[in-house]
Amino acid sequence: MRRQLEGPHLPTLVERVRAEYGNSARIVSAERVRRGGVGGFFARERFHLVIEVTPRPGQVEVRSGVAPDGTVSGPVLAPPAPATSLLELADRVSAQEDALRAGAAPSPEVSTETPAFADVLARLHDTVAEAAPPVPRTAPRVFPDLTGRAEALGIPPTVLVGAHDPVVLYRRLAAWLESFPAPPLPAHAPGQVLALAGELPAALRVAGVLAREIGAAQWDIFVVTPSPSSVQGIPLARVFGDAAAVAAQRRSWGQGRPSKVVVVDAPMLPDLRGWAHGVLAALAPTLTWGVVHASSKPGDVARWAARLGQVDALALEHVAATADPASVLTQCPVPVGLLDGRRATVEVWADLLTARLEAER
Known part of the structure; x- marks a missing residue:
């Protein structure tokens, strides 16, 4: 069966797939979308994942709902809209912002097909499948002396203690960054x-x-x-x-x-x-x-x-x-x-x- 998960951070979603569906889950599509906002401001970015799940014996289906980390899950009855390459999406979002500054009308969502997307999904699937293998196949990618280098960048060393995995590293950084107040942004309106x-x-x-x-x-x-x-x-x-x-x-x-x-x-x-x-x-x-x-x-x-x-x-x-x-x-x-x-x-x-x-x- 297919299920859809939605949340503000891709690493959090991948971790949730690991925790809830194990290494049998296969990521079918992944998409980052930006909705809302005025004049390039206040738009909200979220990730959509569609996964193929093979039910395990005795597994209880997780119902649709909102998780404590802000992700949303639910059954998928039809294939989602075409997804984009996550590696290229940041560049495409930047290109849309450049077009916006140049006077072009923004689209309600950022979603562009690319031939490289299958490779991205394969790597994401590997991330899930390698969550807890019975016998380690290869040594995980680690970041030695991470806290010292983080401190040199101005990041408190406690933020990244034990973050020797790329997904955990990104999650820790995102959680720390979200703790700072957002700046007041000017609105796209007259009289300012x-x-x-x-x-x-x-x-x-x-x-x-x-x-x-x-x-x-x-x-x-x-x-x-x-x-x-x-x-x-x-x-x-x-x-x-x-x-x-x-x-x-x-x-x-x-x-x-x-x-x-x-x-x-x-x-x-x-x-x-x-x-x-x-x-x-x-x-x-x-x-x-x-x-x-x-x-x-x-x-x-x-x-x-x-x-x-x-x-x-x-x-x-x-x-x-x-x-x-x-x-x-x-x-x-x-x-x-x-x-x-x-x-x-x-x-x-x-x-x-x-x-x-x-x-x-």
Whole structure:
């Protein structure tokens, strides 16, 4: 018989197949879908697995329902929609997000057939079948000295103690990442004023990404800097030099008007923090995001954000340049919203950290 399982994390589903159906289960299809959301935000990602189960003598059928880990199971009466390669799905999701930023309409689900999918299913089936073989056939893939390398990345060593299996490793990372508060995200709606504080080149890059996410046009991007003549690529009519000019312009951005993105020149320099704080107070933005280099010390970022006032989220740039990307999660109270222009979801963080752990082997 066939059964369908659904949940937020693929490793959790595979573990559930192991626990409930043993090595007789065969994975027929696997699919990651994204539903809902507005303008690329708030979409929920879930995995769907369809498995073929050979009932064991005396086995009691597990009825449809929701498990404590958030997965859902139920009988399958017909084959599911075509599934996608899990190895390529992250790239396809990223491609859809790029298309979304470029103005293309998003599809309600991400599901694309690929010839490589049969190979993926075979490997997933092997993962289930090798859960508890009577006689070990090959040595399992292990991660020696994992806790030390995790700590070097900024992950508390207790998170990965005993995680010598790739599935367990991913589950532990995902559970730890989910314990952090999600950043407040701007909505795709009119009347918003989104402030981005940081060094101008980096903040302007992030401004272009978030402007498209909230439906703001390029001419709705403004800059505030103590050196207006130094700004490149933005007409002087959209460049302000002090808090008074910002306050006068802010009054014309009433409710129902197109959303605005305002870049505030606020590098982590002591002499500019007070000036930037005054600009942000006059601007009274809907949300304030700080744009920082990922290799900046988390303590310095926290102090910089406190001097600016209310910073709701961080956009980290040049993540590859830092040796401990996860340290900002534990040492800075401001949540992370973007990693090099990508939304900092649990999946994106987990993929980043898993790749770093693999690279350090």
